[in-house]
Amino acid sequence: MLRMEARPSERKGCFFVVNTNLPADLLKEWYYRMLMIRRFEEKINEKFLAGEIPGFVHLYIGEEATGVGVCSALRKTDYITSTHRGHGHTLAKGADVKRCMAELYGRKTGYCKGKGGSMHIADFSIGMLGANGVVGGGFNLAVGAALAVQLRKGDQVAVCFFGDGASNRGTFHEALNMAAVWKLPAVFVCENNQWASTTPLHEATAVTDIAVRASSYAMPSTIVDGNDVFAVYEAAVEAIERARQGGGPTLVECKTYRIKGHFVGDPEQYRTREEVISQLEENDPLKNFFLRVQNEQLLGEQELVAIEEQVAAEIEEAVRFAETSPYPDPEEAFDDVYVEEVS
Amino acid sequence: MRNLSFSQATLEAMLEEMRRDERVFIMGEDIAKQGGIFGQFQGLPKEFGYERVRDTPISETALVGAGIGAALAGAVPVIDMHFADFIGVTMDEVLNQMAKMRYMFGGQATLPLVLRAPDGVTQSAAAQHSQSLEAWFLHIPGIKVVIPSNPADAKGLLKAAIRDPNPVIYFEHKNLFRKSGPVPDGDYLTPIGKAAVVREGQDVTIVSYSSMLGTCLEAADQLSQHHGIEAEVIDLRTIVPMDMETIYTSVKKTHRLVIAHEAVKTGGVGGEIAASVSENIIEYLDAPIIRVGAAFTPVPFSPPLEKRVIPQVEQVVEAVRKARW
Numbered sequence: 001m002l003r004m005e006a007r008p009s010e011r012k013g014c015f016f017v018v019n020t021n022l023p024a025d026l027l028k029e030w031y032y033r034m035l036m037i038r039r040f041e042e043k044i045n046e047k048f049l050a051g052e053i054p055g056f057v058h059l060y061i062g063e064e065a066t067g068v069g070v071c072s073a074l075r076k077t078d079y080i081t082s083t084h085r086g087h088g089h090t091l092a093k094g095a096d097v098k099r100c101m102a103e104l105y106g107r108k109t110g111y112c113k114g115k116g117g118s119m120h121i122a123d124f125s126i127g128m129l130g131a132n133g134v135v136g137g138g139f140n141l142a143v144g145a146a147l148a149v150q151l152r153k154g155d156q157v158a159v160c161f162f163g164d165g166a167s168n169r170g171t172f173h174e175a176l177n178m179a180a181v182w183k184l185p186a187v188f189v190c191e192n193n194q195w196a197s198t199t200p201l202h203e204a205t206a207v208t209d210i211a212v213r214a215s216s217y218a219m220p221s222t223i224v225d226g227n228d229v230f231a232v233y234e235a236a237v238e239a240i241e242r243a244r245q246g247g248g249p250t251l252v253e254c255k256t257y258r259i260k261g262h263f264v265g266d267p268e269q270y271r272t273r274e275e276v277i278s279q280l281e282e283n284d285p286l287k288n289f290f291l292r293v294q295n296e297q298l299l300g301e302q303e304l305v306a307i308e309e310q311v312a313a314e315i316e317e318a319v320r321f322a323e324t325s326p327y328p329d330p331e332e333a334f335d336d337v338y339v340e341e342v343s
Numbered sequence: 344m345r346n347l348s349f350s351q352a353t354l355e356a357m358l359e360e361m362r363r364d365e366r367v368f369i370m371g372e373d374i375a376k377q378g379g380i381f382g383q384f385q386g387l388p389k390e391f392g393y394e395r396v397r398d399t400p401i402s403e404t405a406l407v408g409a410g411i412g413a414a415l416a417g418a419v420p421v422i423d424m425h426f427a428d429f430i431g432v433t434m435d436e437v438l439n440q441m442a443k444m445r446y447m448f449g450g451q452a453t454l455p456l457v458l459r460a461p462d463g464v465t466q467s468a469a470a471q472h473s474q475s476l477e478a479w480f481l482h483i484p485g486i487k488v489v490i491p492s493n494p495a496d497a498k499g500l501l502k503a504a505i506r507d508p509n510p511v512i513y514f515e516h517k518n519l520f521r522k523s524g525p526v527p528d529g530d531y532l533t534p535i536g537k538a539a540v541v542r543e544g545q546d547v548t549i550v551s552y553s554s555m556l557g558t559c560l561e562a563a564d565q566l567s568q569h570h571g572i573e574a575e576v577i578d579l580r581t582i583v584p585m586d587m588e589t590i591y592t593s594v595k596k597t598h599r600l601v602i603a604h605e606a607v608k609t610g611g612v613g614g615e616i617a618a619s620v621s622e623n624i625i626e627y628l629d630a631p632i633i634r635v636g637a638a639f640t641p642v643p644f645s646p647p648l649e650k651r652v653i654p655q656v657e658q659v660v661e662a663v664r665k666a667r668w
Contacts, residue, residue: 079416112449120447129415130448134439140405141440144412144420151368151394151418158412174405181400336450337484339508 022230027299028307029072030229034064034286035311036097037088041260043315044087044104044118048264052323054106057118060088062227062259065285066191067092069232070159070252073240079127079145079158081138083191084119086131089161095123101318107325114328115336127156135196136169138162139188143175146184146243157243159187165196167210176251180217183248187239190251191226193258198270214251226254227285230292257283344527350383350520352494353459356501357384357421359530361391364419367505370397370406371423371459379423381461381520403432407458411441414456414510421505426472427462427514430479441510442485456510457501463516463554463605464642464653473642473649475553475606477582480512481615488582489535490514492556494524496580499533507535516554516605538586540593544573547599547663550590550616552579555605555654562659574663582612590616591624598629599666603659608636633662 041059048057060067063085071080071092082089090100095111103110104118111123122130129145132138142160149156166172167190179186190210194201207213214221220242224231232254239250257279261268268276293299347355361367369387375398378385388396399406403424410420424430430437437458444452464473480488487509491497497515504511541556542563551559556578563574575593579585594600600620602613613634620632638652 081412110449112447112451115449116447122448122451124415124448124451129412130444130452132440134435137408137435137440140408140436141412141415143405144409144414144418145416146412147409148413148416148418151413152366156416158416171404171408174400174402175408178400178402178405178409336446338487339445339453 024299026072027293028303030068030233031289031293031299031304032307032311033068033072033092034229034289035307036314037064037067037091038286039311039315040087040091040097040100040318043319045260045264047319053104055117055119056263056265057104058085058263059260060085062279062284063191063193063256064088065229065232065289066189066226066254066256067161069229070161070189070236073233073236074157074159076126078156078240079129079142081129081142081145081158081160082131083138083161083163083166084131084133084135085163086121087118090121090123090128090131093123093128094126095128097314097318098321099123101322102325105322105325106327107322108328108332109321109325113332136162136166136171139166139169139171139175142186142188143179143184146179146186146249147182149185150182155244157185157187157240159189159240161189161191163196164190164192164194164201164205164210165199167213168196168205172213176214176217176219176249179249180219183246185243185246186249187236187243188249188251189236190253191256192253193256195258195262195271197262200270209253211251211253219249219251221251221253223253223255226256227283227288229285229289256285259284344525346523347494347526348521348523349494349497349515350381352498352526353383353501353515354385354387355526356498356505357387358390360502360505361387361395366417366419367421368395368397368418369421369423370399370410372399372401372406372425374398374423380425381517383520384423403429404436407433407436408440410456410458411436411444411454414454415444415452419455419505421457421459424458424460427460427476428471428474430458430460430476437486438483442483445509446485453508454510455505455508457504458510458512460512460514461517461520462514463518464649465517467644467646467649468517469644470641475514475604475637477514478606478611481582481612485510486583487511487535488514489580490553490582491533491580492519492553492578494522495526496533496578498526499531500535500580503532503535506532511535514553518554533580536581536584536586538580538589539578540575540589541578542574542576544575545597546572546574547601547666548575548577548590548593548597549601549603549659549663550577550579551603552582553605555603558654558656559603559659561656562663565656565660566663570664572663572667585616587616587619590620594620594624595627598627600628600632601635601659601662601666602632603635603654603662605653606636607639608634609639611636630666633666635659635662
């Protein structure tokens, strides 16, 4: 059994107290998922720059702990809505890396049969209700999924991932108010990565902490170090359990940082290289996790190496799967506009 | 067969569908306790409770967005837009989410969702409460659009829309809610995508729908009585998918076509029908296709101004006479 000490966060406004006995399997799961996302995104970066992936892609590097921490506290049948930066959420919820890769390659074997790509990846079989090309597009979808659950007296929870930029959309206000007034089983997870495309948080947002906005809806909120999967997980468990027990929605703000540009190919003239390097050195969620489990001897060297090898192999297999999968037949462009049969 | 008002007919449709399928629920602004502006929801909460017949905050974006999310998660939502004009508030949800989700997720999503949108001119409601916007949605793949003109179809199309696994926008003209007509007994559906020939004739085809259909039938009577012209009148009933076959069949017989709607003529449904007829069966036409629609202005408030911009019987008569050159 593992013991973790409470420690203050270096970040202003963050606090977390982790004092939980967590099973080793959960820690291994975290490392596996976070590393899978990191390696997936690195591979996408490489293949996109090589011209092998069409469209445009937004990478989740640096934010892995939020998606993984939250999704590891969810059940397979729970719902999530995602963002334009959605590969990480999809993999964190448990999607098949091969079909994710194939979708980004525009292949027939992808989750959306090549019709969605990076910004519209989805896996309904695990409750992943879609990435979203419209910033702030997921709030109300999560509210609706939570409403459907409440109407059928189910016990599922709907989680909406969103960025600090999206909290300036009107959809944020309408969704949080509606979820609060109806006590819906929803959790709003803000990934405050400090950047809304090329605009820093302080230029576009009147508050530093998105979490304070929850008070407008009499909604409980919490702020955690989004680069610490332990802290994210603990906050997520509390919020998800509150939602599941009928206690209504919570806003969880995860302070994190977008290590990569807004999109692959972003010249990033709006910030210094030093800023990114210092964030990567101090706040890389994978490094944080790795150091902690080593320092506190939570996982052994062999276990970590085994996970790294497994992830590397799965990524290579996913690339091979995507690259050898066929493109959709052009005539498939006409499928799925409507459900053909009317019951 | 009974005589029911349009709003009674839609109320029956809701009652029957909510009894049939417990996944069906309805939400909107001021629908549960007030019973709807036109009484079209009167009594529903008594049978189904305030959860399934739900008053919402004034949050049109959340209303439609949550409707979509609920549909994705297995419910069958009916969303009342209060006024069709307010779809403008929630257009991203309609355009970028509702219409595209099934497609962009490769068929994983099913959205059995109905947006009820009371539209059209009535009682000097002025520019922001009087529009007919069906043409917008003709231009967006992924949505079905229905638009009844009488109580029987109001009921049959609403029931069909609720049972349809696709998102359907159901336009109901505000001026029709209190109008009565025969409604069949029992459980029936009006098929989506099927137009109806409501008056037979051999001299000219008039295609219309919604409130304007009544105007066209009056015009057809006048044409018959005063001008010896027998018009065939088609009630389109569905805008998407459009029943072009019924229109082609009629035009092949009459060789002349007039399309009339209350929506602004420019960029309207009439233009799409005219273009399709020209592309496909121009050899059957003996005259130019004439469109009748509202003037290119917002809808004004004062009664004489309102009447001036919305097509009246005389304009339809005049259009038919032009198409008879």
